[in-house]
Amino acid sequence: MHHCDCARHDTGPGHPERAERLTAIDRAIVGYPVSQHLRFLRPEPADHCWIEAIHTPDYHRYIEETCLSGKGFADTGDTHISPDSYRAACLAAGAALRAVDEVLTGRAAAAFSAARPPGHHARTEAAMGFCLFNNIAIAARYAQLEYGIRRVFILDWDVHHGNGTQEAFYAEPSVFFCSFHQHPHYPGTGAAWETGTGNAKGTTLNIPLPAGSIRSDYQSAFESRVQPALDAFAPELILISAGFDAHRDDPLGGVLLEDEDFGAMTRWLLESAHRHCGGRIVSILEGGYNLDALGRSVRTHLEALVAGAE
Numbered sequence: 001m002h003h004c005d006c007a008r009h010d011t012g013p014g015h016p017e018r019a020e021r022l023t024a025i026d027r028a029i030v031g032y033p034v035s036q037h038l039r040f041l042r043p044e045p046a047d048h049c050w051i052e053a054i055h056t057p058d059y060h061r062y063i064e065e066t067c068l069s070g071k072g073f074a075d076t077g078d079t080h081i082s083p084d085s086y087r088a089a090c091l092a093a094g095a096a097l098r099a100v101d102e103v104l105t106g107r108a109a110a111a112f113s114a115a116r117p118p119g120h121h122a123r124t125e126a127a128m129g130f131c132l133f134n135n136i137a138i139a140a141r142y143a144q145l146e147y148g149i150r151r152v153f154i155l156d157w158d159v160h161h162g163n164g165t166q167e168a169f170y171a172e173p174s175v176f177f178c179s180f181h182q183h184p185h186y187p188g189t190g191a192a193w194e195t196g197t198g199n200a201k202g203t204t205l206n207i208p209l210p211a212g213s214i215r216s217d218y219q220s221a222f223e224s225r226v227q228p229a230l231d232a233f234a235p236e237l238i239l240i241s242a243g244f245d246a247h248r249d250d251p252l253g254g255v256l257l258e259d260e261d262f263g264a265m266t267r268w269l270l271e272s273a274h275r276h277c278g279g280r281i282v283s284i285l286e287g288g289y290n291l292d293a294l295g296r297s298v299r300t301h302l303e304a305l306v307a308g309a310e
Ligand SMILES: [Zn+2]
Pocket: 158, 159, 160, 243, 245, 286, 287, 288
């Protein structure tokens, strides 16, 4: 699902995180067989209370005021904003919540939120890495507080480490955060020794991979490390931080995944989801900056989700 106002988040000329990303996804889906199995929904902006389930009220106000002020960027220079960015950010968070609603009420077997700005770098009190609100962290909290879901497993396969999501749940044993990412690479976090703290020790699992990694590297790590962790955790819902910038054609990453590898990773997770939580998967768009590769990769991701729901 997406909302056309997400395209009004204007990051300026030459910025890789641009409105055309959503158009490219539309173009790669509409008219293809997979689209006959999809319902396209329009989200509402997330209620303030859900944004503030992850972010501080001060930060929420800062983002609203900074966007409307026309300052041009929030916190870090790479996170460009425009007057419409606040509404787009509330819609992107709202799309993640609506995706959770669809799956947890049983109206959909799986859901994909194709909204922007992305979220996984956004910290509780700071914007960074093109992200304003942490959509997936907000969605995880919402699933817990609104639907009583006890254990949420987040798999983040964006080529960059989801530092904001990790930070949100680093001391939280009810949300397992697992990330595949290129390392060393932006934002620099995500070492294998970062595993959680206190009684959440062991509910963060980082799989740092060198540039040049391919599907078999992901597959062997999934089978030997992720799947056992997932089985031991026995989630009631699986969320995917679905970035497509680990594609070999992506300008912002050095990992060499192909279109079809995103379908394969989806199937690995679906198998686990069927074992533990009735196949319930909510996938939320993060990065992916080569428009053609992004469109095709999202299509294989959705084809796998559709096939897994049948
Ligand atoms: Zn990324």
